[in-house]
Amino acid sequence: MNVYIFNVTNADQFVEDCTDFNLTEKGPFSYKMFSGRKILRSPEDEENATLTYYDFKNFQLNVNGTHGNLNDPFVTIDVPTLVLNQYLKDNINDTWIDALVKFILTLNGQSLFQKISADELLFKGKRISILDTLKSGWELLHPNQPFPNVGLKDNTFSLFKSHNVTYFGPFEIYANGAKMGHFKSWHGLLSLDRWFGEECNKIRGTDGTFFPPFVDKTRKLYVFVPNFCRSIYFIFEKEVFLKGIKLYRFILDPDIFVSKLKKPSNKCFCSPRNNSTCSIDGVTDLNPCLRAPIWLSLPHFLNAKPDIRIKTAGLSPNSSKHATFLDIEPTLGLPLRARIRFQANVEIKKQKFYTGDDIKCDKILPLIWFEYSGEISTRDAAVLRENVVKVIDHATLYKPxxxxxxxxxxxxxxxxxxxxxxxxxxxxxxxxxxxxxxxxxxxxxxxxxxxxxxxxxxx
Structure with a gap:
């Protein structure tokens, strides 16, 4: 996994008069991902047999692939302060707590934009000490009520810490038939409850590591992404060759994140409480999934339509660097090359924050973009070509x-x-x-x- 971080060079000007953000890209910070599965229940001999498992991931720093120092600071929005500000306004109606928060933030010189290292942001984490203080104050004011859970383990914020050396699941997939590899359930749920319509809450597709055999060019390929609480889909673009093997290239549909005005089927991803979440082409709101003001897009807002809320200096969208695709061997249904790329953005609403910062506009700030990439080795490609592809080609050639x-x-x-x-x-x-x-x-x-x-x- 490669991660690129955006450094904000004009934070003070933005706070003062809503100047468009000026960004510089840092990275990549490269990590090797080791994954595995713990099988809970193996399939039985039945038509719709399923397999249940936990997914395991472990990320380790790839020093050779990393450009930059993990401990060098950069400036970006302080996500915990942003989340805490919204959380207190939505969930805690207490004048004393409000006064305590303002006093602590003022005392510590806290502002909406902070310096943080790549290591803290990605995996190490940064402890949010104000939460410890707030908890103590809450227990004095409300001794019989537990302090509300803000969703941060050990009061520490990090983008990927909770995903490292961790089991996810359980997942249940179909083990055979036309739906082989497709999810049946996640955490025991046959559908989700995060979105605003039945269609968007469907658990649809595979995990993207394989698909049912005999892939059809005319059909969409669905992939369920638990971290996004939704399925995404790919459409056929063209045939490509990799190490002598013909593959089908499926790309992420360019219209997958367009507004509900252009694509009515996206309406159920839109929160009824916030009409702005579906009015920008090229980005989508993940707040209902993550309980945080995170928006998803392609890197550098690739395929996004111009909008004042995402107007940013320092971005250069390029499909060769930022597009997402799968190159699949069609008979086996196996991706032999993949580039999965997404960008995490932070929604900043027009409001006055506990830090004293008075933001006068709505903006979406790019935080990071990340890339999962993989490709079959030359050795494995030779084995596949000799033992599978040539047999299939031989059968096709002599079919008449x-x-x-x-x-x-x-x-x-x-x-x-x-x-x-x-x-x-x-x-x-x-x-x-x-x-x-x-x-x-x-x-x-x-x-x-x-x-x-x-x-x-x-x-």
Whole structure:
């Protein structure tokens, strides 16, 4: 996994007069991902058998692939402060708590934009000490009520810490048939409850590591992404070759994140409480999934339409660097090359924050973009090419010969049957059977056989 971080170079100007953000890209910070599965229940011999498992992931720093120092600071929005500000306004109606928060933030010189290292943002985490203080104050003011859960383990904020050295699931997938590899349930749920319509809450597709065999170009390929609480889909673009193997390239549908005005089926991803969440083409709101003001897009807002809320200096969308695609061997349904790329953005609403910052506009700020990439090795490609692809190509090449041979065998079988009939049934067959054979001869025998006038022998 490669992660690129956006550094805000004009945070003070934005807070002062809503100047468009000016960004510089840092990275990549590269990590090797080791994954595995813990099987809970193996499939039985039945038509719709399923397999249940936990997914495991472990990320380790790839020093050779990393450009930059993990401990170097950069400036971005302080996500915990942003989340805490919204959480207190939505869930805690307490004048004393409000006053305490303002006092602590002022005392600590806290502002909406902070310096943070890449290590803290990605995996190490940054402890939010104000939450410890708030908890102590809450217990004094409300001794009989537990402090509300803000969703941060150990009061520590990090984008990927909760995803590292962790089991996810359980997942249940179909083990055979036309739905092989497709999810049946997640956490025991047959559908989700995060979105605002049945269609958007469907758990649809595979995990993207394989698909049912004999992939059809005309059909969408769905992938369920638990971290997004939704399924995404890919459409066929073109045929490509990788190490001598023909593959189907499926790309993420460019219209997948367009507004509900252009794509009514996206309406159920829109919160009824916030109409702005579905009015920008190219980004989608993940707040209902993550319980945080995070919006999803392609890197550098690729395929997004111009909008004042995402207008940002320092971005250069490029499909060759930022597009998402799967290159799939169609007979087996296996992706042999993949580039999965997304960008996490933060929604900043027009409001006055506990830090004293008074934001006068709505903006969406790019935070990071990340890339999962993989490609079959030269050695494995050679094994696949020799043992699978060539066999399939051979069968395809000689398919007409096989068909002609089969047809000839059918002709021979008819001829032998006809000859046998004349041997055993010249006069002693029933009238009904002879009538049937006569009718059959009229359709098949005449174009193929003829009798000699001099003899009763078949030529």
């Amino acid at each position: 010969i096989y068909l002609i041979s089969g047809f000839m065998f059918a002709i021979v079988a008819v001829a032998l049957g006809y000859f046998k009939y004349h041997q055993i049934c010249p006069t002693n067959c029933s009238a009904r059977f002879r009538k049937f054979i006569s009718r059959f001869r009229g359709k098949i025998d005449k174009p193929i056989f003829k009798k000699s006038k001099e003899s009763n022998q078949i030529l």
